[in-house]
Amino acid sequence: MVMSARQFYSGNDGSTDWVRESEFFAKLKMRNGTFKLTQPSRFRELETAFRPLLSQRATQLREVLDVGVSTGVTTVELLRYLEACGANPKITATDLFIDAHIVEVAPGVRVLADPEGWPLQYDVAGLAIRPWIRRLDYVSLAFIPRHLAKSMLQPRLRALIRSGRSEPVQMITRSLSRDDSIAFVEDDIMRRSPDFAGRFDLVRAANILNRSYFSAAQIRSAVSNIRSYLSGAGSLLIVTRTNEKGENGGTLFEVGAGGTFTVLMRVGSGSEVEDLILGCPAP
Ligand SMILES: C[S@@+](CC[C@H](N)C(=O)[O-])C[C@H]1O[C@@H](n2cnc3c(N)ncnc32)[C@H](O)[C@@H]1O
Incomplete structure (x- = not known):
């Protein structure tokens, strides 16, 4: 029951x-x-692939934004993972429906x-x-x-x-412990949030920027908002999607000196919205 x-x-x-x-x-x-659906331990292969690079950049990862988190189970895992990489980040976790x-x-x-x-x-x-x-x-x-x-x-x-x-x-996981530095905030990725401007060293968008769910124009607008939330050259963006077999594809991007995104690493065939992200102009 x-x-x-x-x-x-x-x-x-x-x-x-x-x-x-x-x-x-x-x-x-x-x-x-929509329903509140997510699953623990769904990103193992991504974690393994990105570990060396994120470990190298660990001290740079102070503020992290996780968008479209559902109940936040995978955000708690992201925190543990980044800590294991040597970072000590504060995470802001957002979704349309939290409260x-x-x-x-x-x-x-x-x-x-x-x-x-x-x-x-x-x-x-x-x-x-x-x-x-x-x-x-x-x-x-x-x-x-x-x-x-x-x-x-x-x-x-x-x-x-x-x-x-x-x-x-709040409709969030009970796996969160009191000491975890994760703040859950209701936010629509389609609307620019001035509070987030230039704040984050890493943004993750997992299972949200999907072509089956949003149009190309909507994804462009979400990516442009995300770009404005990143702290500048050297900041990182991870975009991933889990398929029906439970396998993950994704791309790790970096903001280059010119302010646009470049690809640092791909898992599987990479993110299905890579072209839209690479086409995002500098703010
Ligand atoms: C499939 S879940 C992904 C959860 C988690 N990131 C994962 O991969 O397990 C997608 C989430 O995106 C949220 N979402 C959908 N549209 C959104 C929007 N415009 N802004 C913020 N979150 C949104 C949904 O409410 C849902 O909780």
């Missing part, structure tokens, strides 16, 4: 059950129709919702119920109560959240 948000967030005792954590997050459907709220709407009835009141999970007396509708629900007519519940609840949830009558939580 999937954990309720209440159980998940109250059990934060430092112990981590990967399977239960992934089950919990995988059932949360975001406002844009959520647990709202009690009636005695024994709680809803996990995003800041706009979009329901992510109902909890009725400890039983976790999904608010989203799947195809079978149209056959069994279960879509009717689900649809009604969502449309009636959303304005109320939003109002309760705005008036502070909710418990704020």
Whole structure:
């Protein structure tokens, strides 16, 4: 049985059950129709390939940005990996959806919702119920109560959240320990964030800049934002994608003296958006 948000967030005792954590997050459907899906230990071959170069540059890697992190499981691994390479970085981890709220709407009835009141999970007396509708629900007519519940609840949830009558939580992994220097921030990679300008020595974009998900124009715009977040010549960008077989391809780029990207290293056939990155002009 999937954990309720209440159980998940109250059990934060430092112990981590990967399977239960992934089950919990995988059932949360975001406002844009995506689920919180990621997997631990998915980047082994990339880590092995990039290790010598990142170890050489370890002292330079002070501020790192990881974009599109989902629950951040792989960000925690990135921190451990960079530490093993000899770096001591502060990581900023971003995603479109990080913040959520647990709202009690009636005695024994709680809803996990995003800041706009979009329901992510109902909890009725400890039983976790999904608010989203799947195809079978149209056959069994279960879509009717689900649809009604969502449309009636959303304005109320939003109002309760705005008036502070909710418990704020973050949809992030429990494998994070108190001492880890990772800050999770909601951010849309398609919009330029002035706070990030010129700050980062390394940016990683894993399983986000995909042609199947974004148009070339959107990827160009995301890359241009990322370029503006990098600290200048010598700063690094890692762009990777995991295929259906679980294999990773990716490219490690460096910002050259002229301010544009050059390729330092490829794994597999490299990043599928390499041409768009190499074509990104200097800011
Ligand atoms: C497949 S997950 C990748 C998670 C992790 N990087 C990995 O490789 O395991 C893609 C993530 O990108 C996030 N995402 C999608 N569009 C985004 C955007 N415009 N800005 C920031 N994050 C976005 C999604 O919410 C999702 O959590």
